Every structure is written in structure tokens, then in C-alpha cells.
Amino acid sequence: MLMLGTRLLCSSCFSPVRKEPCKKCGYNEATYEAENMVLPVGTVLMGNFLIGKVLGKGGFGITYLAYDVKFDKIIAIKEYFPVELATRQRGETKVVVRDSEAAELFKKGVKKFYNEASYVANFAQNPNIVKVYQFFYENDTAYFTMEFLTGVTLKDYVDRVGALAPGQALYVADMISYAFSELHRENVMHRDVSPDNIMLCADGSVKLLDFGSARQVYSEGSQLLSVVMKPGFAPIEQYMRSGKQGAWTDIYSLGASIFYALTRLVPENPQNRLEDDYEIENNVHNIQPQIWELLNKAMKVNYRERYSDTEEFCQALAAIPVKRQGIRVPAKLPPEGAEDNPVKKLIAKLFGG
Numbered sequence: 001m002l003m004l005g006t007r008l009l010c011s012s013c014f015s016p017v018r019k020e021p022c023k024k025c026g027y028n029e030a031t032y033e034a035e036n037m038v039l040p041v042g043t044v045l046m047g048n049f050l051i052g053k054v055l056g057k058g059g060f061g062i063t064y065l066a067y068d069v070k071f072d073k074i075i076a077i078k079e080y081f082p083v084e085l086a087t088r089q090r091g092e093t094k095v096v097v098r099d100s101e102a103a104e105l106f107k108k109g110v111k112k113f114y115n116e117a118s119y120v121a122n123f124a125q126n127p128n129i130v131k132v133y134q135f136f137y138e139n140d141t142a143y144f145t146m147e148f149l150t151g152v153t154l155k156d157y158v159d160r161v162g163a164l165a166p167g168q169a170l171y172v173a174d175m176i177s178y179a180f181s182e183l184h185r186e187n188v189m190h191r192d193v194s195p196d197n198i199m200l201c202a203d204g205s206v207k208l209l210d211f212g213s214a215r216q217v218y219s220e221g222s223q224l225l226s227v228v229m230k231p232g233f234a235p236i237e238q239y240m241r242s243g244k245q246g247a248w249t250d251i252y253s254l255g256a257s258i259f260y261a262l263t264r265l266v267p268e269n270p271q272n273r274l275e276d277d278y279e280i281e282n283n284v285h286n287i288q289p290q291i292w293e294l295l296n297k298a299m300k301v302n303y304r305e306r307y308s309d310t311e312e313f314c315q316a317l318a319a320i321p322v323k324r325q326g327i328r329v330p331a332k333l334p335p336e337g338a339e340d341n342p343v344k345k346l347i348a349k350l351f352g353g
Contacts, residue, residue, distance in 0.1 A: 046136055085105055093139045155196050164261045168326075183250075192253075247307075
């Protein structure tokens with residue numbers, strides 16, 4: 001347990017507790033054993049950030065719940081931890097590179113991770129971009145702190161509650177396009193937009209997450225961009241070693257994400273669509289015509305046929321005369337695959353899903 005002033009908090013989830021185990025997360029210091037390769041609960045970073053439970057793990061990083069002692073608030077911390085290049089002994093904090101060959105790749109990656117966090121922090125005033133507060137090196141790797149968001153990803157909501165209504169889908173598109181407006185104005189692309197990286201927050205806001213694939217573009221064509229692909233949501237240029245990427249790349253991915261939100265279907269990969277694009281071209285899922293026209297253009301396989309920039313996309317989006325509808329996130333979502341259960345139907349009825 002953690003004593004902060006007169007408050008006794010769980011060391012793992014930072015909920016108020018009187019005794020262990022924690023009623024909310026089950027943490028018990030007496031029986032706790034650190035998970036393999038993650039920072040142990042109770043680790044202190046920068047002399048100020050207390051590490052709690054793991055929120056998520058990916059191929060390149062680990063995200064933790066944390067407590068900012070200085071500002072007395074719960075935050076999230078992301079750690080650069082590429083599992084193919086590095087490891088960590090159970091209960092330890094230092095990151096160990098696996099071998100000399102991996103060392104050079106790790107060095108380049110950690111610098112890129114740090115630099116990307118530093119420029120995403122510049123967008124902290126945008127209400128539709130997750131806020132990055134601080135970035136630093138420790139334990140032979142890099143970290144950044146960011147706001148802790150309560151809510152669910154667009155993917156989780158659609159999978160568990162159901163497809164969005166047209167007004168809800170346009171509301172999400174509006175919010176993410178506002179994020180694009182600022183990013184693209186500064187020549188920054190996200191390059192990994194998908195339902196996994198769009199957060200529907202409990203306060204009604206919508207935020208763009210996970211800038212691990214973002215790159216600064218100093219001038220058009222000035223650099224070759226590494227390939228980042230998410231099947232169904234990545235446009236064809238991301239499958240090419242030197243494919244021309246720009247605002248149209250993020251616009252494609254947002255269009256595909258909205259398509260998924262309306263249909264609960266992952267769009268066909270663009271290589272397959274080169275041969276047969278019947279599903280999108282003919283609106284076989286009966287998407288509202290004006291919304292379909294927007295998505296059809298946003299998701300063109302050939303980038304020259306898409307909206308050329310965010311301003312053009314936003315103008316087309318604003319012209320759709322469908323009333324926008326915010327999304328209320330239920331306190332508890334139905335389990336995955338329970339789309340026909342009565343709880344799910346009731347939530348859909350109450351919240352307009």
C-alpha cells in the first residue's frame with residue numbers, strides 16, 4: 001500500500017484502500033511477484049513517478065499506470081521496450097540489449113522514440129490528441145509520461161456494443177480530423193490510425209492515441225519513410241518501400257476506421273482492392289449515401305484520387321447534413337462476442353449505439 005499524505009492507496013491501481021488485497025485490482029504486496037520483463041510495481045522513475053500495474057504491451061513498448069507525486073495525479077507512462085531487441089530480468093529495472101547486433105538497432109530506436117515524444121508534446125493544447133507531458137532517459141531506455149484516459153477504444157466499443165449510428169461516426173470523424181488539422185499543418189503524420197488508436201473517453205471527448213509510428217516530414221519527398229502497416233487500415237503506399245506518403249495517408253486510415261465503425265467489418269486490403277473493389281465502389285453495406293461518398297473518396301486505392309489534404313476532407317465532412325451525436329461510454333461493456341445479448345441491446349437503446 002502507498003501512503004500519500006493522509007490517503008492510503010493501492011500501489012498497483014492507486015485506488016483508495018484500507019487493507020490488502022485491493023478490492024478493485026486484487027493487488028497484495030505480500031504475494032506479489034513482478035511479471036516477466038516489466039517494471040515491478042512500486043518502481044520510482046525520475047524520483048517522482050510511481051509505477052503501478054501494466055496497462056498494455058506491444059512489440060515496441062510497455063505502458064504502465066503511474067502516479068505523479070509532484071502534481072498528485074494518476075498518469076500513464078510508456079517505456080521503449082522492443083521485445084526482439086531487449087530483455088529485463090524479473091524484478092529488475094535495467095533494460096538489457098540481447099546482443100551486439102541488436103545494440104545498434106536499439107540505440108537508433110530509443111532515440112527515435114524520445115524524439116517522437118518530444119514533438120508530440122508540442123500538441124498538448126489540442127483536445128483531440130493524447131497529451132504528452134514529459135520525456136526522459138532512465139534504466140538504459142526512454143520513457144514519456146502522458147495523460148491517463150478513462151474510456152474504451154473505438155474498436156472495443158464497436159466489437160462489444162455494436163456499430164455506430166451515422167451521427168456518432170461523423171462525430172468521431174470530426175474529432176479526429178481536428179487532430180489532423182494541427183498535425184498536418186506542422187508536417188507531422190500519424191501513419192497508424194485505426195480503431196485501436198482512437199479513444200472514446202468517458203467525458204465524451206475523442207482522442208488520437210499512440211504516435212509510435214509518427215514521423216516528422218521536413219519537406220515533401222525529402223526522406224524515405226519506414227513502412228508501417230495495419231491490415232485493412234493501411235493504404236497501399238505503406239506497403240511500398242518508397243511509397244509517397246502525406247496527409248492522404250492518414251485520411252485513408254481514418255476513412256477505413258469510420259467504415260469499420262459503421263459496418264463492424266475490416267476493409268479489404270488495398271492490394272486486393274486493385275483487382276476487385278466491388279465492396280467499396282458499390283456501397284454493398286448500405287452506408288448512408290453522403291457518408292459513403294466521403295468514405296469512398298477517402299479510401300481510394302490510388303492516393304491521387306483521395307482528398308489531397310485535411311482541409312479538403314474537413315470541408316466535405318462538414319457538408320454532410322447529418323446531426324452529430326456524441327457517444328456515451330458505458331461503465332461496463334458487454335463481453336466480446338455477446339452482440340445479441342439483452343445487456344448489449346439495452347446499452348445500444350440507451351446510448352444510441
